[in-house]
Amino acid sequence: MEKQRLPPISASDLERHAYCPMSWQLAREGVDAQGEAVVEGKLQHAKIHDDMMAFSREAVAFRRSVTIWVWWFTVVLVFTLEGWLTRQLAHSDVDQGALARLLSLWALTTLMSGIVLVWLPWRQLLGWSIPDRSLEFEATGVEPVLNPPGFIGGWFEAGRTEASMLLASIVLGLHAIALVTVVDEANASFILIAVAFVWTGLASWRLQILLTTYHRAEVARVRAGLDRTADDVVYSDDEEGEGLLIDKTTGLRGRPDQIVIVDGEFIPVEQKTGKVPTKPYESHRMQVLAYLKLVEATTGRASPYGVLRYGEDAAFQVMWDQNARRDLEEAMTAVRTLLEEGGAKRNHERVGKCRNCSRRSACPERLDHSQASSSGY
Numbered sequence: 327m328e329k330q331r332l333p334p335i336s337a338s339d340l341e342r343h344a345y346c347p348m349s350w351q352l353a354r355e356g357v358d359a360q361g362e363a364v365v366e367g368k369l370q371h372a373k374i375h376d377d378m379m380a381f382s383r384e385a386v387a388f389r390r391s392v393t394i395w396v397w398w399f400t401v402v403l404v405f406t407l408e409g410w411l412t413r414q415l416a417h418s419d420v421d422q423g424a425l426a427r428l429l430s431l432w433a434l435t436t437l438m439s440g441i442v443l444v445w446l447p448w449r450q451l452l453g454w455s456i457p458d459r460s461l462e463f464e465a466t467g468v469e470p471v472l473n474p475p476g477f478i479g480g481w482f483e484a485g486r487t488e489a490s491m492l493l494a495s496i497v498l499g500l501h502a503i504a505l506v507t508v509v510d511e512a513n514a515s516f517i518l519i520a521v522a523f524v525w526t527g528l529a530s531w532r533l534q535i536l537l538t539t540y541h542r543a544e545v546a547r548v549r550a551g552l553d554r555t556a557d558d559v560v561y562s563d564d565e566e567g568e569g570l571l572i573d574k575t576t577g578l579r580g581r582p583d584q585i586v587i588v589d590g591e592f593i594p595v596e597q598k599t600g601k602v603p604t605k606p607y608e609s610h611r612m613q614v615l616a617y618l619k620l621v622e623a624t625t626g627r628a629s630p631y632g633v634l635r636y637g638e639d640a641a642f643q644v645m646w647d648q649n650a651r652r653d654l655e656e657a658m659t660a661v662r663t664l665l666e667e668g669g670a671k672r673n674h675e676r677v678g679k680c681r682n683c684s685r686r687s688a689c690p691e692r693l694d695h696s697q698a699s700s701s702g703y
Contacts, residue, residue: 337580337616351670359684409518433498440491561585
């Protein structure tokens with residue numbers, strides 16, 4: 327018997343229902359949110375999205391500069407080491423021919439091992455898996471050449487391990503050739519050291535570029551309202567893209583404002599405009615819990631917490647623990663019950679809450695001051 331599929335529920339559904347079931351019902355009926363706060367909120371979210379994307383671009387540029395500088399500085403170290411080793415060989419009794427044969431055998435063994443690893447799906451045989459970073463790749467639109475999403479290796483697909491072994495075989499082979507072809511080790515050593523000095527100057531130039539990109543990234547980080555623990559923004563909702571997260575098991579779906587990498591964890595961030603509360607509103611907390619569930623379903627691992635930001639200065643952590651999971655499940659059950667049975671009702675007696683509701687004008691159960699006075703509220 328085919329298992330019945332659960333009706334789709336959005337994170338916004340849970341947020342509206344937690345605020346007021348009538349507001350949720352009106353939204354389901356197509357009543358749009360109205361008011362100056364709604365317009366201002368959209369403008370603020372657009373600005374936040376632009377700032378987040380600016381930081382993401384600068385963060386990528388900074389990481390690229392770091393990689394380039396590390397490679398250039400590595401070249402300096404390699405040339406320096408090669409010059410020293412060549413000079414040591416010139417003043418030693420080492421049989422260079424025998425050493426060249428040893429390196430040649432080592433290079434051949436590494437090359438053959440790399441070819442075998444490229445051919446066989448050894449990761450599957452050993453039960454190894456590549457970490458799923460599909461969420462990050464979907465956000466940036468760029469997939470790596472090595473270890474792309476879904477990569478398992480084998481059958482002439484190479485990953486980082488195979489590429490490293492093939493590169494090592496080339497390096498060892500070149501050293502073996504150099505040992506039997508270099509005639510004057512002293513001159514060769516001088517040339518290698520001189521080249522190292524030249525590359526030191528080039529690496530210094532790249533270091534200046536690195537420091538400049540770091541400064542730009544830090545400025546963009548501050549402008550986006552992120553602290554130093556945030557490594558990158560892998561997702562930012564512009565309300566126009568296709569970045570909808572879906573949990574096929576529960577039918578839950580939604581678009582968090584941002585997903586930020588903090589200490590290697592995917593942290594969903596929800597941005598709220600308007601009045602800054604002393605603690606997160608329950609409706610906003612429920613929305614973040616939905617995003618935590620969606621991130622877990624998408625990445626295959628649970629995030630420790632989500633973040634609720636109110637303006638530029640106030641941020642609250644929303645923990646993703648067993649109590650949070652239970653609260654989310656109960657809220658989803660309540661929404662599903664209303665979807666099946668109907669009968670949504672206002673669940674509070676707060677005039678101020680009704681006054682701030684963006685769907686107040688269409689609500690048949692809205693409160694006013696006279697009702698509040700008669701009820702003694």
